[in-house]
Amino acid sequence: MEMILGIPIRSVSMHRPSKETLEADYDFGHIVNSYSRTFFRDFKYLSDSRRHWRENIFDVMASGQYDRLHILTHPFWYNDEELTMKESISQFVNKANYERYLSVRDNIRDIDEIMLESEVVG
Incomplete structure (x- = not known):
């Protein structure tokens, strides 16, 4: 790699x-x-799995109880503006839909005779 x-x-x-x-x-x-x-x-493990922290991460950090933290975050859930879980997933799926359309458009001549870009959710 x-x-x-x-x-x-x-x-x-x-x-x-x-x-x-x-x-x-x-x-x-x-x-x-x-x-x-x-x-x-040797580390306190914290994760935002499915956009949910099982413990309040700020309280854990402020407690001073742990010398080492192993923090797992999922960038998938974070955007420039706050989105609901449904909005995050919809945005992800729709973007993939649109990217797939662009890939097809690059490989099939006259795609607009078959399907218009405006027909793609994304």
């Missing part, structure tokens, strides 16, 4: 790792595995 991207990879994080993956405690050498045991044993 480093060769393809042309940048060093310093850490990896798997989305929704399986129980087996967590138990395997993979060692990637010089690359930090954010789901290694260390980050769950």
Whole structure:
């Protein structure tokens, strides 16, 4: 991946790792595995899964109870303006719809004779 991207990879994080993956405690050498045991044993883990913090993150940080925090955020849920969960998901799906249309338009001549851009939700 480093060769393809042309940048060093310093850490990896798997989305929704399986129980087996967590138990395997993979060692990637010089690359930090954010789901290694260390980050769950020695750090306080906080996540905004489905746009919901299970604990008040500000209270946890202010408490001074933890020396190390492992904070997982999902940029998918955050926008320039506050959106509901439904709006965030709709925006994501509709944008993909529109991008797919543009891809088809790039590959099919006279697409406007078959389907107009205005017919695409997005």
